[in-house]
Amino acid sequence: MTMFEESPEEFGGARQRERPGQRTHLSASGLRARGWTPAMVRQLLGEPDLLLAHPQFRSAPQTRLYRVERVAAAERGEAFRVAAAAAVRRSATARASALRRRRKVLDLRRRVYAAIAGAYPDLARERVPQLRAPTGPGKSDASADSGTHDRQIDRRTPRTGPQEPA
Structure with missing residues (x-):
């Protein structure tokens, strides 16, 4: 998220910073953190209010910034509520x-x-872990118990006794 008083074009290309803590523009990632999907941004906000060069990589696409007032107004609208509810439903489904x-x-x-x-009782059998619910967003049960693997194999000791010729 970046802080600008007004767009750089109005100041001859120079960026003017406000006091820390007052956000005037939100980036696409800032919108995602507030529950916006890319489709919602396109439908409800349209074109960004400000385009800036990417802060770390010049060859990357420009950073899209949206005015906080415009975002807040869109979030108060009925269209946002409907789209957000649909996004939550799709995610749960x-x-x-x-x-x-x-x-x-x-x-x-x-x-x-x-x-x-x-069919082959003498072969090594794999113990299949019980299905557990994932521990959080994006985490499978394999990552829930750090230090263990998804599967464990029982190795039986070789039989000692007469061996058949090969």
């Missing part, structure tokens, strides 16, 4: 769908290992 697919894959995996264990 996608999360539930991903969890459903994950359970289906793990169930198939369990059935395959059970079939292999039934």
Whole structure:
């Protein structure tokens, strides 16, 4: 998020800073932090109020900045409430769908290992972990328990006794 009194064009290209703590413009990432999706930004705000060179990489796309007053006015509108509610619904539906697919894959995996264990009981069997709910946004159960792996394999000791010729 950046702070500007007015656009640089009005001051001959020179940027004028305000007192710290007073934000006059929000970047696209600042809007995302407030719950905006890229589609909502395009539909409700349209073109940015200010385009600046990327602060770290000159070859990167310009930073899009939107006036705080315009963002606040859009957030007070009914269109924003409807779009935000739809985005929340889509996100929840996608999360539930991903969890459903994950359970289906793990169930198939369990059935395959059970079939292999039934057909070849002397082979090493893999213990399949129980399905746990992810611990937070973007975290799978494999990353929930740091220091452990997703799978653990039981290694049986080789049999000692007469060996068959090869």
